[in-house]
Amino acid sequence: MLVEATGLCKSFGATRVLDGVDLSAAEGEVLALLGPNGAGKTTIVRILSTLTRPDAGTVRIAGVDAVREPARARALFSLTGQASAVDDRQTGRENLVMMGHLAHLGRRESRRRADDLLERFDLTHAADRRVQTWSGGMRRRIDLAMSLVGGPRVLFLDEPTTGLDPAGRATMWDTIGDLVRGGTTLVLTTQHLEEADRLADRVVLVDGGRVTASGTPEALKTLVGGDRLEIRVADAAGLRRVADLHPAAVVDREGRTVTLPSDGGAAHLHAVLDELRAAGVAVDGVRSARPTLDDVFLALTRPASPSAPQPVAAGTAA
Amino acid sequence: MTTALAAPAVRHTGARAALSDRLTMSARSLRLTSRDADTLVMSIVLPVLLMALFVYVFGGAISGRAEYVDYVVPGIVLLCAGYGAASTAMVVAADTTSGMVDRLRSLPVRSSAVLTGHVVASVARNALSTAVVVGAALLMGFRPDAGPLEWLATAGVLLLYVLALSWLAALLGVLASGVESASALSFLMLFLPYLSSAFVPPETLPTALRAVAEHQPITPVIETVRGLLTGTPIGSSGWLAVLWCGGILAVAVTAAGWAYRRRGRT
Structure with a gap:
């Protein structure tokens, strides 16, 4: 080193x-x-x-x-x-x-x-x-x-x-x-x-x-999770149906997006889209995303922050 | 690109490297000082204005103007040299609080080289302003009777005085928390000569002030310069002046180097 x-x-x-x-x-x-x-x-x-x-x-x-x-x-x-x-x-x-x-x-x-x-x-x-x-x-x-x-x-x-x-x-x-x-x-x-x-x-x-x-x-x-698939759905009904199919998904109602965990591969993408078509869900768009360092940053620093920069009590500082 | 970045095989220790660093930093400070219009103008204009003030405003009221000119010029010269040297404290404080100081301190360069540079620039600046002040004094009617040897001795005493004060200023500049607090020394150096034999003979002062005036370092320096230039008796002032300046110089050089190394290395 x-x-x-x-x-x-x-x-x-x-x-x-x-x-x-x-x-x-x-x-x-x-x-x-x-x-x-x-x-x-x-x-x-x-x-x-x-x-x-x-x-x-x-x-x-x-x-x-x-x-x-x-x-x-x-x-x-x-x-x-x-x-x-x-x-x-x-x-x-x-x-x-x-x-x-x-x-x-x-x-x-x-x-x-x-x-x-x-x-x-x-x-x-x-x-x-x-x-x-x-x-x-x-x-x-x-x-x-x-x-x-x-x-x-x-x-x-x-x-x-x-x-x-x-x-x-x-x-x-x-x-x-x-x-x-x-x-x-x-x-x-x-x-x-x-x-x-x-x-x-x-x-x-x-x-x-x-x-x-x-x-x-x-x-x-x-460390904060693998790839994700973000699916933009055309209407609220479709949104409900996706949520039913994937209970683990994160649903953003305002943005009409559902985020699913993924392995980043094309096969998984195809499977998900086929499944949605079969269920009659109209899909506007799909985006595959890796977590950004922002996610890492927020995940790893936020919980620690409130207690982090603690002043050491005067008498105990070595 | 890789060739340009290759680490050169050079030594950073030894007397040659130390001398080279001092020269480099002196060149830097001289360049910076010669381009610092504010400080330069102040260190020339202020002394000349003060000279005019004492000669034309006060001079008429105090005994004969011609005699008073001969009496007061050495004091003004000292006042200006002191003020000019003291402004080094502000220069050093500004430099020490700038980002440049971290760069210099993280180089394999002896710390005293930086301060040496500032002091060299201070001496150069004061040599210039002192020459201007003496020139102005001659124009205003100052008639010294000094021969070449006396002039040389005067230059020597002034050099020692400026050197001692510049190092003292460098020390205070390093210790100061900012440029504003470093300006305190300039204030003191503008004020202290009034409590000396610079403008009035100490015998005319009240007892307490007279004790201060007779025992502070500026008085023997002024008496020495006055004696050399106008032939008044010097007595023990010569030795006292050299002792005072030499003592201040020795203490300030040591302390300034120490303080510079310590500062930041917390």
């Missing part, structure tokens, strides 16, 4: 933010930390990137103990946090070249990499303008580009698309996709299920400072 964290605990004052978080990412893998606001995602990333010291637990990055030897670990990763980490009063190129110098690449190589990254992130046209004149999407891209100057083995991205419009988000997803194809190991946090679904090899669901589930997006979806 390139990134491995075990038993991370962290309290701020009497508030327990993390309560025994384990996670790991293999070389070349994209790991998404998915969770609602206040779940502890940012604290996890800050601990992984040596900015915050955990109360308990270990972090290893490429075998280096990041808690005990933060200085060594810092040579191995890069962080793009939530807040913009770009100097507004420097130009895009100056920001990148500065990062090259800080990575001790030498003048020539720093300039070469800056050119390279400007090109790759489609920022060449604005390279010599101060970043304060740039758009939000461009700023986010240079933020990410600056994290790549030193050639990190691991990249931590804290909510990479927060604050971007849909177009900016799509561009950012493409950029991240390119990085991943280039072999960079990625740990990212997000509140957007779609984002996790689209980018991540594995998802860790974080809620109330704990990992409530983890696995591939597909595996997580199976």
Whole structure:
């Protein structure tokens, strides 16, 4: 494992933010930390990137103990946090070249990499303008580009698309996709299920400072149930008849839809439609659906939420 | 793309890397400061306005204007240098509360390099504004009788004073919770010279204030600069000035580095 964290605990004052978080990412893998606001995602990333010291637990990055030897670990990763980490009063190129110098690449190589990254992130046209004149999407891209100057083995991205419009988000997803194809190991946090679904090899669901589930997006979806068949019926009478035939079905009277469990296969679809025709039910439409990560998210976080981020009673915090 | 991302085999430790980081961060701070029009204009306009105020408004009321100009200029120069150096606290606080600080802190870069950069920029900014103030003073009738050596010594004392105050400002900037609270030092540095020998001889002050004026660090620095430029007796002020500034510098450098490392690493 390139990134491995075990038993991370962290309290701020009497508030327990993390309560025994384990996670790991293999070389070349994209790991998404998915969770609602206040779940502890940012604290996890800050601990992984040596900015915050955990109360308990270990972090290893490429075998280096990041808690005990933060200085060594810092040579191995890069962080793009939530807040913009770009100097507004420097130009895009100056920001990148500065990062090259800080990575001790030498003048020539720093300039070469800056050119390279400007090109790759489609920022060449604005390279010599101060970043304060740039758009939000461009700023986010240079933020990410600056994290790549030193050639990190691991990249931590804290909510990479927060604050971007849909177009900016799509561009950012493409950029991240390119990085991943280039072999960079990625740990990212997000509140957007779609984002996790689209980018991540594995998802860790974080809620109330704990990992409530983890696995591939597909595996997580199976966790809340398999495929479903949504049947839109023409009239209320038909709706009643389907409900009689399938007592387990979920009936939505307003939308005139019935949802049945399914194995996702064509045979089952045919069987259901034949059965409905025989019963004289007029069908308007049929849709086969897999559960979305939204379903997973709601199923796994909702019950825990009311009791989750409990403040630890003052005297008992270890 | 993979080639561009290959991790370079470079060392991030050792004296060369540390020096390189300091130079990089100094270049950054100098660039940022030279493009920060507000701070730059304030650190030049305010001193010149104050100079004009003391020379033309108060100067006429107090004894002869020409003599008072010679008396007050060293104080104004110190006031401006102090104010300019103190504004570093706001620069550092703004930088320390921005997202940039997390990026810098998560790099294998020694933390003191960041603060060194800010202090280098502060010294450069103050060298510029001090030169402007001295120039304005000469235009307003300041007639120093200092030779080249005295000017050099004056520059040295001012440099030490600005350096000590800049590091002190950097320390307060790191400790401050935001830019607003960091501006408290600027206020203090605007106010403290009035309780020194800058504008009136301490002998004219009430006893309590006189005790403050005679024992605070700004007075020996002003007396030293005044002595060097206009030939008034320096006495023990020279040593006191160097001791005060050196002491503040040593404490502030150590404490600022410590505070910067601690902050955020909660």
